[in-house]
Amino acid sequence: MMRISRGHGFVLVAMLLISVILLVSGLGIMSAQASRYAASAVISEGLQARNAALSGLEDVRVKLAKDVKFPPRKSKDRGQSKFAYSEDLSTDPEVSYSVVVDYGLEREVNVPSRFEPFRWGIYRITVSGYVGPRNEPIAQSLIYAEYDIGSGAFIRFEDRGSL
Numbered sequence: 001m002m003r004i005s006r007g008h009g010f011v012l013v014a015m016l017l018i019s020v021i022l023l024v025s026g027l028g029i030m031s032a033q034a035s036r037y038a039a040s041a042v043i044s045e046g047l048q049a050r051n052a053a054l055s056g057l058e059d060v061r062v063k064l065a066k067d068v069k070f071p072p073r074k075s076k077d078r079g080q081s082k083f084a085y086s087e088d089l090s091t092d093p094e095v096s097y098s099v100v101v102d103y104g105l106e107r108e109v110n111v112p113s114r115f116e117p118f119r120w121g122i123y124r125i126t127v128s129g130y131v132g133p134r135n136e137p138i139a140q141s142l143i144y145a146e147y148d149i150g151s152g153a154f155i156r157f158e159d160r161g162s163l
Helices: 006-066
Strands: 082-091 094-102 106-109 118-131 139-148 153-162
Touching (some): 006 082, 006 094, 006 139
Antiparallel strands (some): 082 094, 094 118, 106 118, 118 139, 139 153
């Protein structure tokens, strides 16, 4: 006759409980790792958007340094004081920026010895960098700067964050 040992039943239940504990902890570690991967992708896209905004800020700085007629003032007679433009940097992924130059604080002084009026004051510049379509971006970064017309340098720079 066979004898049934009581110790075998306890070992079976203990192994079942240990297996369940290991399964639950393994699933928890896997879900935490998946959220880390998703967070690293978002950080990468946020950095791309910030770099696109910085690229737009450098672009407007170069245009202000090279062209005395930038930004165009055709609309100033109609009471408008802002000029905006945008540029696409790449298509895969779609990366772009848009620039708004507010020249409402600019003043002009007529100097008899100069051909054109002397400009002084500041430009308020807002640059948005986008990853993805501009109407529904995956990531967006906003930079605000103030540009001194007289010295040709930025006097204030503010990173207003990312989306």
